[in-house]
Amino acid sequence: MKQICRGCLLIGNGRHGLFSGNLYVAIAQISLGIALIAINIDHLSGTGIIIHILAIASIIVGFLNFLDSRKPGRICPRCNKSLMVVIESKEGQKFIKGNNVSLPNETNEQPQD
Numbered sequence: 001m002k003q004i005c006r007g008c009l010l011i012g013n014g015r016h017g018l019f020s021g022n023l024y025v026a027i028a029q030i031s032l033g034i035a036l037i038a039i040n041i042d043h044l045s046g047t048g049i050i051i052h053i054l055a056i057a058s059i060i061v062g063f064l065n066f067l068d069s070r071k072p073g074r075i076c077p078r079c080n081k082s083l084m085v086v087i088e089s090k091e092g093q094k095f096i097k098g099n100n101v102s103l104p105n106e107t108n109e110q111p112q113d
């Protein structure tokens with residue numbers, strides 16, 4: 001799935017931010033949540049419940065992060081702005097038509113600089 005940067009017109013693959021869509025951060029967040037629940041499993045009332053709520057929040061954030069990591073990133077590797085869109089998408093097609101961007105031939109791809 002090729003993407004285009006709406007800032008500098010680079011065609012390629014977008015990156016994820018350090019903490020968004022990072023698979024390793026997602027795994028860490030989910031593991032932390034599970035560990036907190038495991039450690040605190042005997043304390044289901046009083047202040048212990050706060051730890052469980054935080055643990056569940058950590059698992060949810062980690063899960064969303066995991067889903068995000070499966071999607072292409074939006075950060076352009078050249079200009080570092082979060083402006084990358086998938087060429088085949090509605091948003092990408094609209095941008096290409098609206099700005100008269102000529103795409104390189106898929107079979108004979110040349111870097112445009």
Ligand SMILES: [Zn+2]
Nearest residue numbers: 005008076079
């Ligand atoms: Zn760019």
